[in-house]
Amino acid sequence: MKNNNWLKWSAYAVAGLIVAGCATYPDQATTKQMAEKMVFEGFTYSAEHKSRLVQDRSQQICSKIGDEKLTQAEAAEVVKLARASIKFPASGKLVGDWKTGDKLAHNGAGDRIRNGKEESRKENGALCQNCHALAPGEINVGNVGPPLTGYGKQRGNSEAIAKYTYEKIYNAWMYFPCSNMPRLGATEHLTPEQITHVVAFLIDPQSPINK
Amino acid sequence: MEKMRSIGLALGAVALFAMAAPAMSQGNDLSVGRKMLVEDNPGDLWIDIGKELFYQKRGPKKASLEQCDFGLGAGKLEGAAARMPRYFADTDRVEDLESRLLTCMTRLQGFDRKGLVKQAISRPRSKGSDIEALALYITSRSNGMKVNVTLSHQKEYDMYKAGEYLFYRRSGQTDFGCVQCHGEPDKRIRLQDLINMTSKAGAQEVASTWPAYRGAHYVVRTMQWRLNDCVWQMRLPDLEYGTDYSIALTTFLNHRGNDAVMQVPGFKR
Numbered sequence: 001m002k003n004n005n006w007l008k009w010s011a012y013a014v015a016g017l018i019v020a021g022c023a024t025y026p027d028q029a030t031t032k033q034m035a036e037k038m039v040f041e042g043f044t045y046s047a048e049h050k051s052r053l054v055q056d057r058s059q060q061i062c063s064k065i066g067d068e069k070l071t072q073a074e075a076a077e078v079v080k081l082a083r084a085s086i087k088f089p090a091s092g093k094l095v096g097d098w099k100t101g102d103k104l105a106h107n108g109a110g111d112r113i114r115n116g117k118e119e120s121r122k123e124n125g126a127l128c129q130n131c132h133a134l135a136p137g138e139i140n141v142g143n144v145g146p147p148l149t150g151y152g153k154q155r156g157n158s159e160a161i162a163k164y165t166y167e168k169i170y171n172a173w174m175y176f177p178c179s180n181m182p183r184l185g186a187t188e189h190l191t192p193e194q195i196t197h198v199v200a201f202l203i204d205p206q207s208p209i210n211k
Numbered sequence: 212m213e214k215m216r217s218i219g220l221a222l223g224a225v226a227l228f229a230m231a232a233p234a235m236s237q238g239n240d241l242s243v244g245r246k247m248l249v250e251d252n253p254g255d256l257w258i259d260i261g262k263e264l265f266y267q268k269r270g271p272k273k274a275s276l277e278q279c280d281f282g283l284g285a286g287k288l289e290g291a292a293a294r295m296p297r298y299f300a301d302t303d304r305v306e307d308l309e310s311r312l313l314t315c316m317t318r319l320q321g322f323d324r325k326g327l328v329k330q331a332i333s334r335p336r337s338k339g340s341d342i343e344a345l346a347l348y349i350t351s352r353s354n355g356m357k358v359n360v361t362l363s364h365q366k367e368y369d370m371y372k373a374g375e376y377l378f379y380r381r382s383g384q385t386d387f388g389c390v391q392c393h394g395e396p397d398k399r400i401r402l403q404d405l406i407n408m409t410s411k412a413g414a415q416e417v418a419s420t421w422p423a424y425r426g427a428h429y430v431v432r433t434m435q436w437r438l439n440d441c442v443w444q445m446r447l448p449d450l451e452y453g454t455d456y457s458i459a460l461t462t463f464l465n466h467r468g469n470d471a472v473m474q475v476p477g478f479k480r
């Protein structure tokens with residue numbers, strides 16, 4: 001009861017402030033409206049590149065502000081969308097060539113835009129090195145994600161591991177909704193074929209990651 | 212001319228020094244190399260250039276920037292940058308230092324906005340842009356003072372909240388918002404240390420060290436340049452100089468960085 005009264009009085013107080021024109025933080029809906037406008041007025045872009053600014057449903061859910069938590073229903077939706085996004089390569093083979101994968105994993109380029117033009121490359125890099133430790137002894141590696149050193153040595157190269165690894169790279173949010181790892185296949189940064197090469201780099205016993 | 216030559220010489224020396232720097236930072240503590248460099252910050256050279264530009268009569272209207280109000284009254288620079296971004300009644304918007312400079316250089320001096328924006332971010336190894344030097348000079352007049360970005364006008368509250376929203380907003384090929392790289396302590400992208408800007412100390416470092424001398428480019432860089440570069444890594448399209456997107460993020464970060472002691476130019480990798 002007491003609580004209720006308090007709520008009522010503070011509601012009056014807030015209303016009073018607004019009537020008096022006192023400056024205060026805007027509510028969530030207003031903030032969103034203003035900020036979204038800033039996004040679309042803050043960049044120069046072609047029709048094609050506009051999609052980089054538009055959030056898909058998962059990105060909307062995964063943009064929680066501050067300490068706000070994902071609800072269970074939201075997490076479940078992100079996982080469901082992720083599962084539905086997975087495409088396997090035409091060949092059906094999930095494990096490609098580790099040497100190609102090695103190069104891709106160490107390549108941080110691709111898809112960046114300057115003066116309206118995308119950097120011209122034969123293909124995009126896979127960006128793994130930016131965030132993960134790879135083969136033992138490599139120094140120039142990031143730590144935004146956990147080390148992948150010894151990945152295949154620890155987990156083996158069974159079909160189940162190949163599938164998990166492929167899906168994880170294709171859409172990381174299938175196993176960890178809204179994690180900091182990009183959904184590299186689902187956003188089309190990488191092709192299914194490229195991902196099979198990176199899978200090989202992670203799980204092939206010959207790969208330097210497992211030496 | 213004499214001045215340019217001495218800058219050239221100084222830059223030559225810096226280039227040598229910078230080549231030695233990677234060897235220095237091989238040790239455990241990357242910050243040691245950084246601190247040593249800060250004591251002799253080549254960015255200092257641009258303070259004088261900015262000062263000259265500020266008092267010179269320039270542009271089609273042949274005016275200096277002495278009539279420009281950076282929030283504390285026309286020509287009052289002491290402590291002004293430490294309080295920006297802030298609301299300006301004459302434009303009815305919140306402006307950061309760089310967009311305020313654009314306002315004054317177009318209104319008072321008659322420069323063409325498009326031209327200014329085009330040159331605002333200089334090429335690496337160049338002598339820098341007018342705006343870079345001016346932003347550094349003006350900010351240096353707050354050195355030793357505390358960052359104090361207050362929210363009092365409604366548009367300042369709006370900017371702050373929009374900036375917070377944008378900091379967490381994910382989009383594009385890599386699903387990045389700012390927080391994916393600047394939300395946890397002790398993280399690196401390759402070998403580049405990422406500041407955790409959700410902590411007070413991290414926001415304070417950002418709010419008090421820009422403009423900064425960027426060793427890899429041999430020029431002074433501003434906050435708008437930095438945002439531009441992060442947005443490029445995020446695979447977003449070209450950020451437009453001086454628009455609300457970057458002003459909102461700067462308002463968010465600087466307000467949270469309040470009470471840090473200003474010290475520019477910072478020194479960055």
